[in-house]
Amino acid sequence: MIVKRLFHLFRLFREQQRRHRTRGELRHLDDRLLADIGLDRETVRREVRKPFWR
Template sequence: MQALSLSTAAGARRAPSIVSRVVTALKLARTRQSLSKLDDHMLADIGLTREEARRESERPLWDAPRSWTC
């Protein structure tokens, strides 16, 4: 009888654990909260308008680019 292997193939990516997903969500929430507190001069430095920063800071946690959550 052949044993099943639980390891992933070389180069394959594992699905993020629930802990890493929660940590990522909390980081995203803090980042968006910080963005909402930047003044207009700081926003101009990073190329955002007040309206763009407001929209980003109001996005729900589950609305994040896939590259941020993997």
């Protein structure tokens, strides 16, 4: 039981790290690259301002 809980906590931690990393990468893309993936600068601003748990 404790192993399952630790595994779950580890997965949550890894997911939060992934969100933080990908949001940081989005922040540094130029407008041309954002347009290629269907995003605009305002959408990126909203996304990177989200707390890491969302």
